[in-house]
Structures are given as structure tokens and as C-alpha cells.
Amino acid sequence: MHEWALAEAVVATARRFAQEQKLHEVTLIKVRLGELQRIEREIFTAVLQQLLQQEAAPLKSARLSIEIESARFRCRLCAREWSLDETSASPEECEAIHFIPEMAHVYLRCLDCSSPDFEIVQGRGVWLAGLEGM
Amino acid sequence: MDPRSAIIPKRMESVRRIIAVAAGKGGVGKSSIACGLALALHDLGYGVGLLDLDFYGPSAHVILGVREDIRPQEEYGILPPTVDGIKFMSLVYYASEHPVPLRGLDLTNALIELLAITCWGPLDFLIIDMPPGLGEATLDLIRLLPRAEFLVVTTPSRVALATVRKLIELLKQQRVSLLGVLLNMQHADSSSLVISLEVPLLEALPFDPQWEAALGDRARLVRTLVYGRLREVAQKIQKIII
Numbered sequence: 527m528h529e530w531a532l533a534e535a536v537v538a539t540a541r542r543f544a545q546e547q548k549l550h551e552v553t554l555i556k557v558r559l560g561e562l563q564r565i566e567r568e569i570f571t572a573v574l575q576q577l578l579q580q581e582a583a584p585l586k587s588a589r590l591s592i593e594i595e596s597a598r599f600r601c602r603l604c605a606r607e608w609s610l611d612e613t614s615a616s617p618e619e620c621e622a623i624h625f626i627p628e629m630a631h632v633y634l635r636c637l638d639c640s641s642p643d644f645e646i647v648q649g650r651g652v653w654l655a656g657l658e659g660m
Numbered sequence: 661m662d663p664r665s666a667i668i669p670k671r672m673e674s675v676r677r678i679i680a681v682a683a684g685k686g687g688v689g690k691s692s693i694a695c696g697l698a699l700a701l702h703d704l705g706y707g708v709g710l711l712d713l714d715f716y717g718p719s720a721h722v723i724l725g726v727r728e729d730i731r732p733q734e735e736y737g738i739l740p741p742t743v744d745g746i747k748f749m750s751l752v753y754y755a756s757e758h759p760v761p762l763r764g765l766d767l768t769n770a771l772i773e774l775l776a777i778t779c780w781g782p783l784d785f786l787i788i789d790m791p792p793g794l795g796e797a798t799l800d801l802i803r804l805l806p807r808a809e810f811l812v813v814t815t816p817s818r819v820a821l822a823t824v825r826k827l828i829e830l831l832k833q834q835r836v837s838l839l840g841v842l843l844n845m846q847h848a849d850s851s852s853l854v855i856s857l858e859v860p861l862l863e864a865l866p867f868d869p870q871w872e873a874a875l876g877d878r879a880r881l882v883r884t885l886v887y888g889r890l891r892e893v894a895q896k897i898q899k900i901i902i
Contacts (some may be wrong), residue, residue, distance in 0.1 A: 531737035531777040535667035542666055583894055622754035625738065625777070628770040632755045642761045650769070654661045 533573040554590040560649040562597040571624035595647030601636035664776035674782040677776030678808040684823025686792040689844040693788035695723040700894035706784035712750035715789040737779035744878045809837040817851035
């Protein structure tokens with residue numbers, strides 16, 4: 527599963543941040559999953575926990591807080607805003623967006639003017655939202 | 661904080677050399693040279709990957725004749741399918757033949773995602789087919805893969821030389837490793853034009869009408885004059901130590 531690769535990225539970034547901040551123990555890792563990428567929270571949590579078990583201090587005992595951020599889009603031509611719920615895409619198109627969220631510009635269109643030139647305002651993909659520790 | 665960039669060095673840790681095939685403008689044969697060089701290095705016995713980063717005009721899949729039903733497999737990331745012995749990765753697996761209208765930030769995001777999730781495994785050479793010019797992809801590659809060596813392609817046209825001069829100036833300013841220049845579609849005495857670029861001329865390739873007829877067919881591609889010359893380039897590159 528390619529979620530593993532993204533979870534590895536989260537752990538690598540958390541490890542680097544903890545080193546930079548000289549944290550002896552990271553107590554909480556906060557992750558936001560953008561709705562657009564359609565990553566299952568349960569799967570991502572399980573993968574992250576597995577990776578953290580393989581870590582030494584300071585990450586080994588970190589708890590996880592994983593939230594889903596809803597996806598919002600804004601058309602650059604007509605300024606229309608919409609959510610992912612309002613769009614329709616085939617399973618194959620959703621799978622392409624799952625791997626590369628920017629494929630949204632290939633398969634989704636502005637609901638008013640059909641332009642592919644829109645901004646992904648929020649909810650794109652995996653984001654390390656914060657770390658707590660001492 | 662975006663976590664993806666932090667994992668890119670790990671994705672590349674088993675890749676011995678990264679060669680970005682770049683050009684100042686489109687239409688100079690960059691993708692053909694990237695594909696031909698990848699084939700030539702593979703034929704010399706090396707483990708080779710090919711990454712098509714020309715998101716707006718991908719063409720390496722056409723040159724290599726990648727079947728439409730081929731898709732990357734998932735296993736702790738994305739595994740590039742092996743095409744004619746070369747591990748090949750491209751956005752066309754996800755966009756098919758649809759246009760990919762990406763603005764700068766979206767292009768950067770797609771590029772980072774691709775580099776972060778693609779698991780190349782051990783490779784002697786990763787050849788990157790770059791988009792033309794000095795835009796996001798070139799700047800991102802310099803930032804994300806600082807050990808990439810650039811192979812610059814131009815034709816003898818004054819238009820191409822004017823643009824490639826700017827690319828070379830940028831690469832030198834950024835202290836990027838420059839393997840040299842490939843002069844494509846050479847005509848009589850045109851090699852001397854490259855001297856003004858102040859970068860070693862690796863090879864001058866003739867215009868080869870057989871290449872177009874051989875597109876998509878590896879067995880025919882390797883019988884072309886251009887492939888023969890690219891094999892010489894591959895032999896030179898394997899000896900260059902940056």
C-alpha cells in the first residue's frame with residue numbers, strides 16, 4: 527500500500543523536527559489527512575503505529591491524533607467554491623487522485639464554468655499538523 | 661508542515677547516479693535522448709530507471725511503447741513497472757492521455773508526491789526526462805535532488821542555442837553538476853557553435869529519420885544510428901566521475 531510511503535514521510539519529518547527542537551520525548555503527533563486523497567484514517571493510523579514501534583526515542587511512545595480535513599475548491603475563473611461531496615468521479619479517477627491529488631485538475635471541473643483551473647483551498651493530502659513533547 | 665520532502669533522500673538512497681536530461685526549449689529531442697540513453701545504459705548491463713517529469717507533454721511512454729494497460733504496483737509505496745528492462749515512472753499512468761493543466765504550485769506538489777511515493781530500489785542510473793526551460797520542475801529538481809547531474813540537449817538552431825545558454829547559466833550559478841551538452845540534429849560544422857556554451861560537447865547526433873519510424877518498438881530503436889551514438893554517450897558517461 528502506498529500509504530506506507532506517506533507514513534514513512536511523516537515519521538521522518540517528525541524525527542527531524544524533534545532533533546531540531548532537541549526533544550527528548552515526543553508525546554503527540556498530529557496529522558491531517560486531506561479528504562481529496564481519500565486515505566483511510568484507520569489504515570494510516572495502523573501503519574503509523576507500526577512504524578513508530580520500530581523507532582527509538584524520542585518518537586517511540588508518541589500518541590497519534592489523526593483528523594480528516596474536508597476538501598474545498600475555488601475556481602480561478604469564476605470564483606465558485608465547492609466541496610468534494612458535490613463532485614463526481616469514477617472509481618478509476620478517484621484512484622488516480624488517491625495516488626497524485628493534483629490529478630483532480632485532470633478529472634474534476636468547476637461546477638459552474640467547467641474550468642480545470644481551480645485552487646485546492648484545503649484538504650489536499652497528508653500534513654504533519656504538529657508535535658507535542660518535552 | 662509538509663512531510664513528503666523529508667523522505668525523498670531515502671527513496672533515492674539506492675540510486676547511484678541521477679541524470680537529468682534537460683533543454684532550454686522544447687522540440688530539440690530531449691525525450692528521445694533520455695529514452696535512448698536509458699536503453700543504452702541498460703544494454704551496457706546497468707540497472708536503469710526512467711522518470712518522465714515532463715508533465716505537460718509526456719512522451720517517453722510513446723517512445724518506449726509502454727502498453728496502456730500497464731500500471732505501477734503498490735508495495736510500501738509505488739513500484740515503477742519494468743518496461744524493456746527499464747523501471748519506468750510517469751504521470752501518464754494516472755492521467756492517461758488527458759491534458760494535465762497544472763499551475764506552478766500544483767506541479768510542484770505532483771512532483772514531490774511522485775518522488776516521495778516511488779520506490780525505485782537499487783539502480784545504477786536514474787534518467788530523468790525534464791520539461792523544457794527554467795520553470796518549477798527544473799528549480800524543484802535542483803532543490804530536491806541536489807546530486808542530479810544535468811545533461812543538456814540542444815540543436816544547432818540559434819533559437820535553441822539562445823535558450824540553452826540561459827539554462828546553462830542557471831545551472832552553473834546553482835553549482836549543479838553539468839555532464840555536458842548533446843548537440844542533436846547536427847548539420848555540417850555545427851559542432852563549433854557549441855564551443856560558445858563553454859560546456860563539454862559529449863556528442864553530436866545526426867538527424868535520423870529511422871528514429872521516428874522506430875518509435876514504440878525497442879527492437880527497431882536499438883538499430884538506429886541515433887541509438888548507436890547514444891551508446892557511445894553512455895560509455896562516456898559511465899567513465900565520468902563528478
